[in-house]
Amino acid sequence: MRQELQNIEYIERYLENDLNNIEKRKFEQHMKQDAGFKAAVKLQRQIVSQLKEEAFLLDLADYQQEFTQQPPKGKRISPWWILLPLFILGSLPVLWYALSTASTPTEINTLTTEHISLPPSVEMESSLPPPQLKAFETNFVSKKVRAQKGATIYLKKSKSTLYIPTNAVVDKHGNPVKGAYELQYRELRDRADMAFSGLPMNYKNQETAEGLNSVGILEVRAFQNGEALQIAPGKALSLDYEVNKRAKNLDLYHLDEQAETWTETSEVIDLPKKDAYTEAFDSLAYQAAVIAHNEKFKNLGIGDGVERKNATINVETTLIPERMKKTEREERPDPNKYLVKHYKNPRLVKDLRLNSFGIYNCGQKYKVKNQIAVxxxxxxxxxxxxxxxxxxxxxxxxxxxAYSFKPEQFICNAKANNIFLLWSKDGKLYSFVKRATIKMNTGDYSFQMEDLSEKVKNTADLKRYLKFVEKKTKETVTKTN
Known part of the structure; x- marks a missing residue:
């Protein structure tokens, strides 16, 4: 019985937040490992909560009675001290049973990240995210557009072009916008851009997780006098979009920002074939060649066998000096030689229609293989x-x-090369590099993380870090799916 009382005292110290960090960690580990002990903690929490509630009600009734009946003065004993021993005595058998049936602690898997030494760095919640996260956000580019003229906007990060037709936007009441308005856009091109963007990268919430392998994300907004605008009915923006990588089975998705899910649009992603080109006649170069040809023969004289009527050149080879004997076909500039090949950008998707402002993701669906819950x-x-x-x-x-989770629980591919990036509320960035060779199963894990706060301070540093880790991974580990 003495041991059970000590365990109750231990639990009460935890519930009253009276344990230090080391004791608290051991206590919580024991709870995770031992279902019986966890049940005892739950029961004790309920007992304490019930005691407090009943004591409060009794105190409240007593307090009201003091004002209605004016009882004689005297030191009043709180009913908490009367109820507490009774509840503890009544709960001892249940607690004793829970603690006595508690299993021995099971081992928590501990994984330690591989320490990666980077080359010298290049300088450049509460529910609220740490302010340091702002350095990892992709900023919007702002352009002024006149509603009556429209605009052609060349995107900064890629060879993409956004076409804004005339009179394309309306206000929230559906009224046509007049004058100038502000169009804002930003591109998320790689993992570093996506890592802390806050955008979901899962396709749908299903039993089997599906993700989107993105080849580029574009967010487009429009404002006038601080008010968000909409694309007018029957209008659409046109986008020639350069994906960051050729891939099969690509689709264009639009984010439902309330449901936080991607919806597939009807747009067809049709990439040109590699080495595809169009031909065009270079008339300027051809005319220059003809002028040069005429200039070459103009001083040969009347009897030189060359006629210059209407810039037409006829050569009678029998009358041309020996050193200049050539056939007419050989001598005259050949128009076929002035057909120029214009190779198409193999990563440029033409004429995508954007029917509303918002966030668009060009990507391919895939199922997360070897799923585990951690x-x-x-x-x-x-x-x-x-x-x-x-x-x-x-x-x-x-x-x-890049997939965002609450740190306490997540799913991942057990056999993949993963990088875990953890932000703390005090603005520190930690990393854990999981090689495909590290075996993981569904269960509890303790991850030992490397503090990157002094090495990785913005998106440029993060890109550099991810590139470095990926390079090292390719050198040492074969990819496993």
Whole structure:
């Protein structure tokens, strides 16, 4: 019985937040490993909660009675001290049973990240994200557009072009917009752009997780006097979009921002064949060649065998000096030689229609293979607990995507080369590099993370880090699906 009372005291200290970090970590690990102990904690929490509630009600009734009946003065004993021993005595048998049936602690898997030394860096929640995250956000590019003229906008990060037709936008009441308005856009081209964008990269919430392997994301908005605008009915923006990589089975998706899911549009992604080209006659070069030819023969004289009537050149080879004997076909500029090949951009998708402002994702669906569900906690390399985790972003190096999760639970491909990026609420960035050779199963894991806060301070640093890790992974590990 003494041991059970000690366990109750131990549980009460936890519930009252009276344990230090090391004791708290051991306590929570024991809870995860031992269902019986977890049940005992749950029961004790209910007992304490019930005690507090009943004591509060009794106190409230007593308080009201003081004002209605004015009882004699005297020191009043709180009913909490009367109820507490009774509830503890009544709960001891149940707690004793729960604690006595508790299993021995099971082992929590601990994974330590491989320490990666980077070359010298290039300088450049509460529910709210840490302010350091702003350095990893992709900024919008702003352009002024006159509603009556429309605009052609060449996107900065790619060889993409956005065409805005005339009178293409309306306000929230459906009234045509007049004068100038502000069009904003941003492109997310790679994993570093997507890692902390806040955009979901899953296709639909299903039992089997599906992701989008993105070849480019474009967000487009329009404002006038701070008010969000809409594309007018019957109008659409036209987009020639350069994807960052050729891929099969590409589709264009639009984000339903309320449901946070991607909806497939009706647009067809038709990439040109490699080495595809069109031919065009270079008339300027041909005319220059004809002028040069005429200039060459103009001083040969009347009897030189060359007629110059209406810039037509006829050569009688029998009358031309020996050193200049050539056939007419050989001597005259050949128009066929002035057909110029214009090779198409093999990554440019032409004439995509955007029927509304918002976020568009050009990508391909895929199923996350070898899915496992992980419950996680985190420490740094010195095994100090990271107890203020804010956001977890997982990058599967086989795909151009980044997936955000609550740090406590996530799913991933157990056999993939993954990079786990963890933001803490105090603005620190941690990394865990999981090689495909590390075996993982569904269960509880403790990840030992490397602190990147001093090495990776913005998106450019993150791109550099991801590129470096991917290079090292290719050198040492064969990709496994």
């Amino acid at each position: 419950s996680a906690d985190y420490t740094d390399l010195e095994q100090i607990i990271i107890n203020n985790a804010h956001t977890l972003s997982i990058i599967d190096m086989n795909y151009n995507a």
